[in-house]
Amino acid sequence: MAAFFGVEECNTHCSIGKDIVCLPLSPDGKLDLHCVVSPIKNEDIVFLKHCTPQSSLQIKAVGVVQSNFPIKSDAGVCLPVEWVWIGEKVLENLDEELSLCGNLLYEEHNILVQREIINLLPAKYQLPQEW
Numbered sequence: 001m002a003a004f005f006g007v008e009e010c011n012t013h014c015s016i017g018k019d020i021v022c023l024p025l026s027p028d029g030k031l032d033l034h035c036v037v038s039p040i041k042n043e044d045i046v047f048l049k050h051c052t053p054q055s056s057l058q059i060k061a062v063g064v065v066q067s068n069f070p071i072k073s074d075a076g077v078c079l080p081v082e083w084v085w086i087g088e089k090v091l092e093n094l095d096e097e098l099s100l101c102g103n104l105l106y107e108e109h110n111i112l113v114q115r116e117i118i119n120l121l122p123a124k125y126q127l128p129q130e131w
Helices: 111-120
Strands: 004-008 020-022 045-050 057-065 078-091 105-107
Touching (some): 004 111
Antiparallel strands (some): 004 105, 020 078
């Protein structure tokens, strides 16, 4: 099964039109060390999000990573992504606090959030009904 990674929207706003997701930079303009060692791989699911730890989670886009290898971009270290859903989905009333969602990049482990993201994927990425 693919891993799910949330990427803060304000750091990647231009990536949708370029079919890439760029690893965010820290406030001082350097690549965040966590991002360098991030385990994002081919066929993982990434989603652009906006939230703060005490608010709802807004999903802005969902994509599927197309390669393990970064591509050249003026935006920094970027991976090719097929953006399969673009819109706005607000998730509220989650059972647990979204403690990591304020981070620029994080791996999403909340099963309720993962289920909502899976439901946004087109049929070719869905599991067969017998699952």
